[in-house]
Amino acid sequence: MATIVEIDDPADPRLADYRDLRDVELRKHLEADHGLFLAEGEKVVRRAVAAGFRPRSFLMAPRWLDGLATELSASDAPCFVLSEALIEQVTGFHVHRGALASLERLPLPSVESVVEGARSVLVLEDLVDHTNVGAVFRSGAAMGFDAVLLAPRCADPLYRRSIKVGMGAVFTMPWTRLPSWPDALTSLADLGFTTVALTLAPDAVPIEDAVAGLDRVALVLGSEGHGLSARWESTAARRAIIPMAAGIDSLNVAAASAVACYVTARR
Amino acid sequence: MATIVEIDDPADPRLADYRDLRDVELRKHLEADHGLFLAEGEKVVRRAVAAGFRPRSFLMAPRWLDGLATELSASDAPCFVLSEALIEQVTGFHVHRGALASLERLPLPSVESVVEGARSVLVLEDLVDHTNVGAVFRSGAAMGFDAVLLAPRCADPLYRRSIKVGMGAVFTMPWTRLPSWPDALTSLADLGFTTVALTLAPDAVPIEDAVAGLDRVALVLGSEGHGLSARWESTAARRAIIPMAAGIDSLNVAAASAVACYVTARR
Structure with missing residues (x-):
């Protein structure tokens, strides 16, 4: 007591x-x-x-x-x-x-243990806003994603605001930090994941096509302001875009992740 | 000058x-x-x-x-x-x-003029959070929605925070207030729209099925806390749900609207 x-x-x-x-x-x-x-x-x-x-x-x-x-x-x-x-x-x-x-806090588990048996994982690069981190966890959990991996500089999911916005998803969803940033996506490929980066790159294909028929998918999201780093954009196996109306350049990262998770969950 | x-x-x-x-x-x-x-x-x-x-x-x-x-x-x-x-x-x-x-501020246009020629519109009931109102406008614009209609008590899209989160979508997206709340959805039906309410009601069908093959769609979203009013839930032509993982009861309204707009835009 x-x-x-x-x-x-x-x-x-x-x-x-x-x-x-x-x-x-x-x-x-x-x-x-x-x-x-x-x-x-x-x-x-x-x-x-x-x-x-x-x-x-x-x-x-x-x-x-x-x-x-x-x-x-x-x-x-x-x-x-x-x-x-x-x-x-x-x-x-x-x-x-x-x-x-x-x-x-508990010791962070290894990447290998977090993704073991996982079919759909989210990978967040350098999100700075705790609200967005919480929202991404919540949407990922709602869409049946199995785990979340964070780049070394991504905002903390256990920060008070992340927890609140995430409605507790940060407690139930397995997650950990990627130990190293530069080769993170190739390491995930070695673990059997097709890495699909959400980006506005010229060779990006609609997300529905990018994930069609894939088994293990790692959906990769960049930061709020500048999106993905060039390093991650180029080392991802596929580049995908959420088709948008003419003249609109982007969605908020929380909205984009909700749509991308929804589409990926239905691949 | x-x-x-x-x-x-x-x-x-x-x-x-x-x-x-x-x-x-x-x-x-x-x-x-x-x-x-x-x-x-x-x-x-x-x-x-x-x-x-x-x-x-x-x-x-x-x-x-x-x-x-x-x-x-x-x-x-x-x-x-x-x-x-x-x-x-x-x-x-x-x-x-x-x-x-x-x-x-400019005088608000009539509902009829705002929805004239529109194929996809968003209808927001009593959202209280300006961040969410801005996010819904931004996602709707990105997904090619044509207009937004607000219940009389919905938070103000021209509030500073809504504008900021909406990235200016509140300036470019046609919108107005519904003059009356109780019969708003039946009035939209009279204008040729199938009203599709996002809800957890027991008879709700997956959003993809609810909008399939429809011509003019009015996607109806409720407030953050309690969702749609019983009145709007029951007067909507169709009730739809975003399928979620077991044990998850809801998505944030901004995330839900992004997914629902994405699916509706592809009907």
């Missing part, structure tokens, strides 16, 4: 995991240094715990204790209980969904 | 159109009361002017004057020139893209 710890000083050092949640740069360092991530909201906390992540601590206003009784009783982590006003002071914003938890 | 007006007092009443851009409620009232909307960023301002919206005024730091020289020379509106620090004080945030314009 979690130990209930009532706190009335927002400067209490035991609250360090929960400070300044809107300060993205600070949070990135803090979470990497301590190997933690934050789950926000009763439903998300529940999903994180159910997915096997170990809580370091919980933080909530008194009225959220009952909703998370099962998770609290199964944990030996402290549960810090504060007024909503104090929570706002610590975190820097009004926590609508009341409950927060700080959880330990 | 626009009159250049240098201003060094952030409280100058001529800056009223640009105040507190982060205060959504205040902005909604201010923009409705004065029949204005804001364009943010050089590219967006240019697109708004090119689409025929008349500027009430411009506001920018000195270094943005050159980039918008064409628009300024074609307008008789004042151009307020302020330091970036003052712009931040007035608007309440750092304007990355430097230039802003306040433009006059």
